[in-house]
Amino acid sequence: MRKIVIHKPGGYEALQIENFPDPAPKSGQVLIETVAIGVNYADCCVRWGVYQSAKKYVGWPITPGFEFSGRVLAIGDGVTRFKKGDAVFGVTRFDAYSTHVVVPEHQIFLKPEKFSFEEAAAFPAVYMTAYHALFQNIRLHPGMDILVHSAAGGVGTALLQLGRLAKCNVVGVVGSTHKIQAAKDFGATHVIDKSKQDLWREAEKAAPNGYDVVLDANGPPTLRDGYNHLKPTGRLVTYGYHTMLPKGSGSGRLNYLKALWGLITLPRFNAADMCDSNKGIFGFNISFLFDRHELLTEGMEALLKWVADGSVKAPQVTSFKFEQVGEAHRRIETGQTTGKLVLVV
Numbered sequence: 318m319r320k321i322v323i324h325k326p327g328g329y330e331a332l333q334i335e336n337f338p339d340p341a342p343k344s345g346q347v348l349i350e351t352v353a354i355g356v357n358y359a360d361c362c363v364r365w366g367v368y369q370s371a372k373k374y375v376g377w378p379i380t381p382g383f384e385f386s387g388r389v390l391a392i393g394d395g396v397t398r399f400k401k402g403d404a405v406f407g408v409t410r411f412d413a414y415s416t417h418v419v420v421p422e423h424q425i426f427l428k429p430e431k432f433s434f435e436e437a438a439a440f441p442a443v444y445m446t447a448y449h450a451l452f453q454n455i456r457l458h459p460g461m462d463i464l465v466h467s468a469a470g471g472v473g474t475a476l477l478q479l480g481r482l483a484k485c486n487v488v489g490v491v492g493s494t495h496k497i498q499a500a501k502d503f504g505a506t507h508v509i510d511k512s513k514q515d516l517w518r519e520a521e522k523a524a525p526n527g528y529d530v531v532l533d534a535n536g537p538p539t540l541r542d543g544y545n546h547l548k549p550t551g552r553l554v555t556y557g558y559h560t561m562l563p564k565g566s567g568s569g570r571l572n573y574l575k576a577l578w579g580l581i582t583l584p585r586f587n588a589a590d591m592c593d594s595n596k597g598i599f600g601f602n603i604s605f606l607f608d609r610h611e612l613l614t615e616g617m618e619a620l621l622k623w624v625a626d627g628s629v630k631a632p633q634v635t636s637f638k639f640e641q642v643g644e645a646h647r648r649i650e651t652g653q654t655t656g657k658l659v660l661v662v
């Protein structure tokens with residue numbers, strides 16, 4: 318099999334394709350020959366060496382990748398839900414950038430017929446992130462006002478769709494004009510183009526009483542304002558810090574000064590103020606939740622039901638060959654992409 322391996326933090330050249338013996342599934346595991354692999358912004362963070370769960374669970378060398386689709390090649394003892402040849406997709410804590418993946422049975426699912434292999438590989442990471450944020454941490458009610466930053470990206474489009482499914486007003490923020498249509502296509506009731514419009518003035522117009530939920534993966538530039546724009550009982554969800562990282566730098570290398578400035582300017586929140594203003598803030602990273610089988614199963618079952626009845630549509634994908642992994646990373650780091658990127662084996 319071939320795997321994309323990173324031996325030490327670096328630019329795109331750090332992504333090396335290497336040969337390994339084919340793996341065999343152990344008891345309870347399934348071996349999958351991959352067809353497509355989802356690319357997430359977090360994979361770039363793994364390459365830079367700033368992704369905490371990669372440090373905690375793997376170290377160096379590491380093969381990035383959280384999601385894949387493909388066909389079952391072999392099953393281990395005790396596997397009951399799958400057989401050789403099944404078209405499946407699933408999640409793994411790293412190691413998906415590979416022609417072969419071995420995972421426990423509960424981490425894969427039958428591929429919906431209406432999804433291509435590329436669409437299926439692009440689905441679980443961002444939709445489980447959105448599901449975990451909106452349904453496993455918050456109790457949504459129809460008519461709630463939700464603000465979604467980076468709304469045309471992978472997680473952003475998933476948040477828009479799920480927010481609309483819960484009958485909420487979903488205001489999407491995009492950083493470039495060409496992303497407006499993608500945000501509308503995935504359900505935004507209103508789109509703010511912060512490259513042309515005053516973000517917070519427009520956000521106030523769209524929800525004059527404030528927001529019930531603000532979802533922020535930007536980090537320092539918007540967290541404080543997001544908190545200030547919550548209505549009482551509102552929640553600020555912090556789940557990423559991409560503004561602290563390079564944007565289309567060319568080399569793909571980390572800018573330590575920019576990251577340090579981000580850390581210095583990261584807002585601190587006061588617990589007593591949260592109590593007095595009746596607002597909350599929480600953060601999460603789903604890569605620390607792989608042992609919580611019940612959360613994954615509940616989320617994926619709900620999502621696949623919505624896929625089956627047409628309430629949730631396939632992600633919008635842009636495909637790259639497996640060998641073009643460096644180009645896929647470069648593209649997502651430009652901050653200009655919409656929807657999801659996938660590698661095709």
Ligand SMILES: NC(=O)c1ccc[n+]([C@@H]2O[C@H](COP(=O)([O-])OP(=O)(O)OC[C@H]3O[C@@H](n4cnc5c(N)ncnc54)[C@H](OP(=O)(O)O)[C@@H]3O)[C@@H](O)[C@H]2O)c1
Pocket residue numbers: 356357358359442443446466467468469470471472473490491492493496534535556557558559560561562563564565601602603604649650651652653654655656657
């Ligand atoms: N905590 C978790 O469990 C979890 C899980 C999945 C993803 N995430 C986080 O969620 C965010 C979105 O992930 P994704 O994979 O779906 O990516 P994505 O949204 O497809 O792409 C990232 C988007 O972030 C914005 N951005 C702002 N500053 C940027 C910079 N310096 N470099 C690149 N992009 C920048 C851009 O949109 P605009 O300019 O339109 O804002 C860009 O399109 C990332 O921060 C990721 O780490 C967290």
